[in-house]
Amino acid sequence: LPLEQRLARRIVEGERKGLEADLDAALADMSALDIVNDVLLDGMKTVGELFGSGQMQLPFVLQSAEVMKTAVAHLEPHMEKSDAEGKGTIVLATVKGDVHDIGKNLVDIILSNNGYSVVNIGIKQPINAIVEAAERHNADAIGMSGLLVKSTVIMKENLAEMMARGLASRWPVMLGGAALTRAYVEDDLREMFVDGEVHYAKDAFEGLDLMQRVMT
Numbered sequence: 001l002p003l004e005q006r007l008a009r010r011i012v013e014g015e016r017k018g019l020e021a022d023l024d025a026a027l028a029d030m031s032a033l034d035i036v037n038d039v040l041l042d043g044m045k046t047v048g049e050l051f052g053s054g055q056m057q058l059p060f061v062l063q064s065a066e067v068m069k070t071a072v073a074h075l076e077p078h079m080e081k082s083d084a085e086g087k088g089t090i091v092l093a094t095v096k097g098d099v100h101d102i103g104k105n106l107v108d109i110i111l112s113n114n115g116y117s118v119v120n121i122g123i124k125q126p127i128n129a130i131v132e133a134a135e136r137h138n139a140d141a142i143g144m145s146g147l148l149v150k151s152t153v154i155m156k157e158n159l160a161e162m163m164a165r166g167l168a169s170r171w172p173v174m175l176g177g178a179a180l181t182r183a184y185v186e187d188d189l190r191e192m193f194v195d196g197e198v199h200y201a202k203d204a205f206e207g208l209d210l211m212q213r214v215m216t
């Protein structure tokens, strides 16, 4: 198989052996970010489709996720970094009840490489923990990730809680994850989050753009 297809296949099959060598070979022709976006994420998409249609069992999805994480970790030092620092601080979390963190961690990498301080508090984080971290680190923004349909409801509850506690205007909120839609965030959630600012980021790059906008 050609290199790119072989790499995507490694994700689908959860095959780690020889991964680093293939990634290094790919780096000769492609940037680290392009490998993630154009090759590895394609593999993850296939995993999602196979799992969703019952053709792949959960333990194999987990293996694919592990290979994905290993690949991203291997590529991270090759990603472009800006020299800028101190552009602002964001707290990032995967919401309560949700363990998916590959996307959130990519957002972390992209923002960190572009001069933002990221306080990544991990998965299954209730709103209390998110707000507490934002307070403790004097954050400029809050980012919530979640991939389950259920998580879109949790995000709404989190915003409602911020409203109820008078915290909505304190931090702009950025939301991302596969189950969200732009319309849900920009229409439904904005309509209820009247005291604050809530934004949708389709991917990590839109997340970066948003941070840039929110911070100016």
Ligand code: B1M
Pocket: 041, 044, 045, 047, 048, 049, 051, 052, 053, 058, 061, 062, 065, 092, 097, 098, 099, 100, 101, 102, 103, 104, 106, 107, 142, 143, 144, 145, 146, 147, 148, 149, 150, 174, 175, 176, 177, 178, 179, 201, 202, 203, 204, 205, 207
């Ligand atoms: Co799960 N899973 N999973 N899973 N999993 C999905 C999400 C699912 C769509 C698969 C499917 O059925 N086709 C489905 C959800 C269905 C639904 O809610 N209706 C699902 C399910 C059902 C489940 C379980 C319930 C399965 C079970 O136990 N029976 C279970 C849930 C556990 C829980 O959370 N409580 C579960 C578990 C797992 C694993 C642990 C095995 C593993 C996760 C490992 C990990 O993350 N450490 C896993 C995986 C890997 C997936 C799929 C296949 C891939 C997700 C992924 O990493 N994508 C996924 C299928 C899919 O998404 N279509 C699926 C790559 C990643 C880079 O994309 O996170 O979307 P994503 O991030 C993107 C953007 O969304 C955006 O930027 C990133 C790209 O630049 N983004 C942000 C994300 N967060 C952002 C935050 C921002 C800004 C942008 O600002 C704050």
